[in-house]
Amino acid sequence: MRGSEFKVQSSKSAVAPATSQRDGVQGEARRTPAFVRYATIYAALWKNSVAREMGFKVNFLLWIVVELLWFALQLTFMAVVYQHTDHIGDWTKWEVVLLVGASHFIQQVFQAFFLTNVTQLSELVRTGRLDFMLLLPVNTRFIVSARQVDLGGFVNAGSAAVVMVYALVRLGIVPGAAQIAGFLSLVVAGVLIHYSLMFLLASVSFWTVRAQGIVWGYYSLFNVARLPDEAVGGFFKVFFTFAVPMLLVANVPARLLADKLNSPFQMLLVVVMCLACQAAAELGWRFALRHYTSASS
Amino acid sequence: MKKYWQVINIGIQNTLVYRVNFLFRVLFGFIPLVALLSMWRVIYQGRETSVAGYTLAQMVSYYLIMTVVDALTAVNEDDWQIAADIKDGQISQFLLKPIDYLAYRFCLFTAGRLIYAAVATLPVAGLILYYREAFVLPPDLATFGWFALSVVMTALLQFFISYTMALLAFWVLEVSTFIFIVFAFEYIAGGHLFPVDILPPAVLDVLYLTPFPYQLFFPVQIYLGRATGAELYQGMAVQAAWVIVAFLLARFVWSRGIRRYSAVGG
Numbered sequence: 001m002r003g004s005e006f007k008v009q010s011s012k013s014a015v016a017p018a019t020s021q022r023d024g025v026q027g028e029a030r031r032t033p034a035f036v037r038y039a040t041i042y043a044a045l046w047k048n049s050v051a052r053e054m055g056f057k058v059n060f061l062l063w064i065v066v067e068l069l070w071f072a073l074q075l076t077f078m079a080v081v082y083q084h085t086d087h088i089g090d091w092t093k094w095e096v097v098l099l100v101g102a103s104h105f106i107q108q109v110f111q112a113f114f115l116t117n118v119t120q121l122s123e124l125v126r127t128g129r130l131d132f133m134l135l136l137p138v139n140t141r142f143i144v145s146a147r148q149v150d151l152g153g154f155v156n157a158g159s160a161a162v163v164m165v166y167a168l169v170r171l172g173i174v175p176g177a178a179q180i181a182g183f184l185s186l187v188v189a190g191v192l193i194h195y196s197l198m199f200l201l202a203s204v205s206f207w208t209v210r211a212q213g214i215v216w217g218y219y220s221l222f223n224v225a226r227l228p229d230e231a232v233g234g235f236f237k238v239f240f241t242f243a244v245p246m247l248l249v250a251n252v253p254a255r256l257l258a259d260k261l262n263s264p265f266q267m268l269l270v271v272v273m274c275l276a277c278q279a280a281a282e283l284g285w286r287f288a289l290r291h292y293t294s295a296s297s
Numbered sequence: 298m299k300k301y302w303q304v305i306n307i308g309i310q311n312t313l314v315y316r317v318n319f320l321f322r323v324l325f326g327f328i329p330l331v332a333l334l335s336m337w338r339v340i341y342q343g344r345e346t347s348v349a350g351y352t353l354a355q356m357v358s359y360y361l362i363m364t365v366v367d368a369l370t371a372v373n374e375d376d377w378q379i380a381a382d383i384k385d386g387q388i389s390q391f392l393l394k395p396i397d398y399l400a401y402r403f404c405l406f407t408a409g410r411l412i413y414a415a416v417a418t419l420p421v422a423g424l425i426l427y428y429r430e431a432f433v434l435p436p437d438l439a440t441f442g443w444f445a446l447s448v449v450m451t452a453l454l455q456f457f458i459s460y461t462m463a464l465l466a467f468w469v470l471e472v473s474t475f476i477f478i479v480f481a482f483e484y485i486a487g488g489h490l491f492p493v494d495i496l497p498p499a500v501l502d503v504l505y506l507t508p509f510p511y512q513l514f515f516p517v518q519i520y521l522g523r524a525t526g527a528e529l530y531q532g533m534a535v536q537a538a539w540v541i542v543a544f545l546l547a548r549f550v551w552s553r554g555i556r557r558y559s560a561v562g563g
Contacts, residue, residue, distance in 0.1 A: 217325025
């Protein structure tokens with residue numbers, strides 16, 4: 001088991017030699033650039049996800065209702081808080097609405113691409129179904145992380161965008177093209193931060209077998225991400241900025257849109273933290289995979 | 298009665314099988330709480346007045362006591378398990394045994410809460426210690442007695458409502474959306490995010506017509522000495538009434554559901 005999984009791992013972009021030998025397409029597959037091959041696979045996974053979602057249309061719509069309700073709930077909370085104060089640190093009411101919107105936007109895009117897959121990793125380990133993933137002639141981390149797409153997430157990200165636009169109108173701010181481009185790049189960085197940290201936590205399931213508590217525990221950190229960074233201080237702030245950058249993920253893009261960045265250095269910090277998280281997740285994954293002992297056989 | 302003790306025992310052991318998982322869940326749950334408390338501190342900074350009658354100390358105590366009550370009473374995975382039992386046809390075996398499914402489930406719920414409370418004791422104690430200046434004790438022993446009684450009723454109410462929601466699995470394939478929708482209302486109207494009496498009075502009046510404040514908020518009010526005299530007795534009576542209603546509803550939905558049950562896969 002160990003040997004073969006290592007092979008699959010190390011043959012990151014090329015084809016796996018063992019499986020394609022018996023059919024004649026080996027040579028052909030070798031010539032296809034890795035990027036094209038992965039794009040084709042990903043497209044097929046998308047098609048599959050769409051078909052899956054459309055099989056349960058009512059359920060699909062109900063999940064959107066659930067997410068909308070929880071989003072409304074977060075906004076209500078801030079509305080109630082701002083009935084009793086007019087600023088938290090230097091954050092005014094509509095700036096915080098923008099922040100909650102940005103946080104929800106990032107969370108929903110993350111959910112669309114990754115959440116289902118990452119939460120299922122521990123089940124794959126527990127049931128031993130990871131064996132089948134390891135045997136596929138693609139990068140295992142790719143197939144584990146990208147198997148399913150949750151289309152509802154995109155709809156919910158849309159609702160978050162509407163709220164952000166409304167908050168900007170109330171603030172009287174019209175962001176420029178550079179600001180929007182910067183915002184979108186920060187969103188990508190934020191989504192990748194959420195993904196890599198959650199993936200890292202899910203890798204713990206290689207030892208504890210059941211890691212859903214850990215993974216859903218991370219989910220509760222989203223509650224921290226939508227709070228204004230000035231609401232917390234001391235060790236908590238340092239930890240959730242430089243170790244687990246929860247306070248950067250939504251705060252920095254919201255600050256950028258609201259013209260209240262403390263310094264451009266903040267944006268750089270997001271990028272640096274994003275890269276650090278990627279590296280940590282990849283190292284953690286490789287280390288964890290070496291400890292995999294198939295459960296079923 | 299003895300068999301139900303066995304069930305509690307099994308429930309405890311089941312929870313302890315995946316202890317790391319469990320511990321993480323408990324610990325992570327406290328992080329947003331710390332952030333919220335910190336946010337309230339910032340809001341109170343440089344203001345003379347209280348927020349809707351809460352001083353900073355009372356506000357901090359509210360969240361701490363709310364967390365304790367929640368640890369003791371919140372339904373964790375019971376509803377998912379019940380729904381799964383129905384969906385997979387596992388429930389057939391309980392129909393054949395001289396065991397009452399509601400009582401069986403309640404024992405598992407109790408076991409889960411006991412373990413959760415035991416594990417949560419340490420972090421909660423740490424938090425209380427950290428905020429010791431702000432933490433208040435109940436005004437007197439009688440208040441604490443009423444508080445304890447109300448917590449028990451809160452647990453019953455939480456359990457019966459979740460149980461009833463999970464029984465929807467007799468009718469629909471996927472109950473999690475319904476559970477999450479109800480949970481959203483419990484979350485905000487029950488006082489998870491903020492003490493509900495900082496809401497405008499008109500909204501509060503409407504909320505008190507629902508069971509939600511009695512699912513968490515009410516016992517905390519008793520503890521803080523904010524519900525006394527006639528208000529206390531009336532509240533206790535209403536809470537008891539909701540418990541009975543929820544229990545009868547659970548029994549009723551079960552008896553209807555079991556008629557539709559087709560033992561898939563059983």
